[in-house]
């Protein structure tokens with residue numbers, strides 16, 4: 586938190602964290618965080634879709650007490666808000682995911698830990714006081730996935746999140762131009778070094794992240810392979826990156842407990858339909874058969890309200906958590922989460938919606 590001359594706390598606006606992060610981080614790291622795929626058309630698409638949605642408030646409702654609390658796959662949350670999986674938090678702050686986990690716990694938010702976390706699952710779990718989910722990319726080395734899942738179970742993680750929109754990492758022009766590679770002092774410590782080697786070592790005109798994914802991701806997996814994940818673990822399975830009702834229905838048929846409707850922060854399929862625009866189709870297709878989360882461009886408390894009105898159970902933020910981390914570690918991430926939660930609580934009052942169950946389709950208008 587910043588302080589005024591008189592010592593009062595001032596809540597920082599999200600863009601202040603963003604500006605601070607941009608100033609502090611090396612250019613190629615900033616580009617890796619901020620960048621998108623292809624023409625980068627998807628960096629703004631989700632945000633534009635959210636901005637087009639307008640709220641329809643009800644009045645003369647008792648909002649003397651608003652409770653943003655909710656439940657998601659068995660976990661209590663202070664608000665329907667989580668942090669999306671992002672690789673290598675140590676690029677933003679030396680404490681990395683441990684700082685993020687502390688902040689998520691303090692704020693009562695969910696944290697999804699990337700398979701490419703730069704701190705061990707055990708250290709992250711030791712720092713966490715809130716629920717943790719583990720994100721997975723499907724590696725050719727299934728033995729390593731199984732090992733990671735067993736460790737996550739032992740450390741108390743509550744769900745697995747399989748990212749299904751990235752059979753490989755898409756072409757990202759900024760990373761290619763920078764010859765971006767993960768600096769050697771920062772590693773995906775939960776995986777064997779030989780499997781991660783291609784992520785390190787810069788080559789002009791090429792992204793090491795993309796090179797690594799082409800080498801290590803199994804792009805042949807299909808719906809049938811989900812049976813293997815269900816065999817290896819009894820944790821609830823969430824699929825991240827589903828954008829159609831057809832895939833949402835298939836997911837429910839395959840025993841999936843949750844979906845993240847996501848454009849991967851504009852980093853995968855260019856010219857896709859934006860995640861907020863896909864939400865209604867997905868919610869209708871699952872018909873209550875699994876939980877639905879939205880991510881991409883969530884920057885205001887009102888965005889949480891809009892997602893709930895469209896039928897989502899919760900939202901996740903990506904980059905803003907990294908901005909908070911780069912700004913001031915745990916304190917910065919807590920600041921970002923509390924800012925969004927505070928805004929959401931105000932929107933609840935002004936919408937005449939004192940609980941999360943009070944948000945429905947009649948709460949929004951889309952042109």
Ligand SMILES: Cc1cc2nc3c(=O)[nH]c(=O)nc-3n(C[C@H](O)[C@H](O)[C@H](O)COP(=O)(O)O)c2cc1C
Nearest residue numbers: 618669670671672699748849850881882902903904
């Ligand atoms: C730097 C960075 C790293 C990411 N790493 C992962 C990852 O490891 N696994 C994954 O499923 N998604 C990853 N994502 C995508 C996020 O989970 C999320 O979908 C996206 O960032 C949400 O959009 P927002 O940043 O606009 O909030 C990453 C995104 C960023 C910006």
Ligand SMILES: CCCCC(=O)C(=O)O
Nearest residue numbers: 672701754794798849852
């Ligand atoms: C190997 C992928 C690293 C994470 C990332 O950049 C993303 O998922 O967008």
